[in-house]
Structures are given as structure tokens and as C-alpha cells.
Amino acid sequence: MKPRECLARVDAVRRLSPEILEVDLRLEEPTALEFAAGQWVSVPFGPKTVRAYSIASTPQFPTRLTLCADVAPGGIGSEWFRGLQPGDPVPFKGPLGGFVFTRADPRRPLFVAEEIGIVPIRAILTELYATGFGRRATLAYWARDPGWLAYDAAFRSLARRYPGFAYHPAVAGAAGAARDGASRLAETVTRLVADVTGLVAYVCGSESMIHRVRDVLVAKGLDRKSVKWEKFW
Numbered sequence: 001m002k003p004r005e006c007l008a009r010v011d012a013v014r015r016l017s018p019e020i021l022e023v024d025l026r027l028e029e030p031t032a033l034e035f036a037a038g039q040w041v042s043v044p045f046g047p048k049t050v051r052a053y054s055i056a057s058t059p060q061f062p063t064r065l066t067l068c069a070d071v072a073p074g075g076i077g078s079e080w081f082r083g084l085q086p087g088d089p090v091p092f093k094g095p096l097g098g099f100v101f102t103r104a105d106p107r108r109p110l111f112v113a114e115e116i117g118i119v120p121i122r123a124i125l126t127e128l129y130a131t132g133f134g135r136r137a138t139l140a141y142w143a144r145d146p147g148w149l150a151y152d153a154a155f156r157s158l159a160r161r162y163p164g165f166a167y168h169p170a171v172a173g174a175a176g177a178a179r180d181g182a183s184r185l186a187e188t189v190t191r192l193v194a195d196v197t198g199l200v201a202y203v204c205g206s207e208s209m210i211h212r213v214r215d216v217l218v219a220k221g222l223d224r225k226s227v228k229w230e231k232f233w
């Protein structure tokens with residue numbers, strides 16, 4: 001799908017936690033957008049200033065897109081997102097990016113998310129299981145505290161319904177464990193992955209976390225190219 005200039009309008013705004021907001025957009029131009037789960041849109045803030053937001057919803061609903069943002073960083077993107085109200089116009093360019101899971105790929109996916117880096121992974125997992133993906137998948141997800149684990153209840157429900165889906169959430173508070181996301185996720189991946197044969201990893205969050213997790217997987221013998229990543233910050 002070639003990216004194009006689009007216009008949408010805010011339909012609804014929800015607060016998932018004090019600083020995580022979800023916004024539903026209704027497409028106006030075009031009225032439906034074809035995209036792959038895991039892709040993102042680019043919102044313009046000036047001639048050379050844009051902010052990227054992953055699409056949290058799935059391609060099954062091409063007339064409405066849901067975006068989800070952590071507004072704690074407090075810059076131009078966060079302030080814009082915080083101010084969105086039903087009826088507001090939202091111009092953007094999309095869909096963009098290659099952080100997508102190809103169903104034809106026979107490998108077993110390991111998803112690793114740090115805080116709001118969960119958004120594209122939420123779209124990918126929701127779509128996979130909603131459309132009959134019977135295979136195994138693992139999600140390791142870290143946030144500073146339980147209130148920051150967006151979509152935690154949905155992942156718990158998915159794990160109950162699909163025994164092949166293993167969900168490993170973690171928060172900073174656990175006694176004796178590393179308190180930052182990069183260290184904690186590197187530890188979790190070290191523990192969870194015994195054998196990298198037939199594995200493909202999807203890692204999203206901070207640059208330092210992506211490096212730490214990739215180093216763990218490569219040290220276990222995984223080919224670098226089998227670690228797909230999306231750097232949010």
C-alpha cells in the first residue's frame with residue numbers, strides 16, 4: 001500500500017491511564033485505508049516537523065483507525081494528542097513502515113514491548129488471533145508500573161482463550177529484579193528463549209532496549225535479520 005495524504009476526524013477519546021490516551025479516528029479522505037497491522041501514520045506539525053503514531057487498531061476496520069499515545073514526554077506530539085476532542089480534523093500521511101508480521105512466515109514470533117511500544121504489537125496480535133492464527137506466539141511486555149501496561153487485560157484474555165499465546169508482563173516494582181525496561185526485558189528474553197531455531201523477534205520501544213534484547217538473541221545464535229524492530233524513542 002502506497003502512503004498517501006489522508007484526512008480523518010476524531011470520533012472518540014479514551015483515557016486508558018492518566019497519561020495514556022486512545023483516540024478513534026473516522027476516515028474522511030479516503031473513507032477507508034488499507035494497511036497492515038503494525039504500520040504507522042505521520043502527523044505533520046510544520047514543514048519539517050512530524051510525529052509518528054502506530055495504528056493500534058486492525059485492518060479489519062479500514063474506515064476507523066485507533067491511535068494510542070503516551071503523553072508523558074510532553075513535547076509537541078504529546079500536547080497535540082492531549083488536546084484532541086471529538087470532531088477535530090486530523091491530517092496525516094500513511095500507512096508507513098515495515099514492522100509487520102507476514103502470515104506466510106512459518107517462524108514462531110517472539111514479541112517484546114517496552115511501555116507504549118506495545119501499540120503496533122497489539123495490532124499485530126489482535127489481528128493474528130482474530131483471524132485464526134493457531135500457532136504459538138510469545139509476548140514479553142514491561143512497563144514502569146501496572147497502570148502503564150496498556151492493553152494488559154486484553155492480553156490476559158487472549159492468553160486464556162489461546163493456549164499457544166504465552167504472555168509475560170513485568171513491572172519495575174518486582175523485588176530483586178532490574179528496574180529499567182531495557183535490563184528487565186533483556187533478562188526476560190534470556191530466560192524465555194532456550195532455542196532460537198525457527199524464531200523471529202519483533203521488538204518495539206527505546207533504542208537502548210532494542211539493542212539489549214537484540215544482543216541477547218544474537219548471542220544465543222539468532223541471525224540479526226531475524227530481529228525486527230521499531231524505535232519509538
Ligand SMILES: Cc1cc2nc3c(=O)[nH]c(=O)nc-3n(C[C@H](O)[C@H](O)[C@H](O)COP(=O)(O)OP(=O)(O)OC[C@H]3O[C@@H](n4cnc5c(N)ncnc54)[C@H](O)[C@@H]3O)c2cc1C
Nearest residue numbers: 051052053054068069070073074075076077078119232233
Ligand atoms: C514509527 C514510530 C511509531 C510511533 N508510534 C507511537 C505510538 O503509537 N504511540 C506513542 O505514544 N508514541 C509513538 N511514537 C513516538 C512519537 O512519534 C513521539 O515521539 C512521542 O509521542 C513523543 O512526542 P513529543 O513531541 O511529545 O516529544 P518529543 O519532543 O518527540 O520527545 C521528548 C523526549 O522524550 C523521548 N520520548 C519520546 N517518547 C517517549 C516515550 N514513550 N517514553 C520515554 N521517552 C520518550 C524522546 O526521545 C525525547 O527525548 C512512535 C515513533 C515512531 C518512530
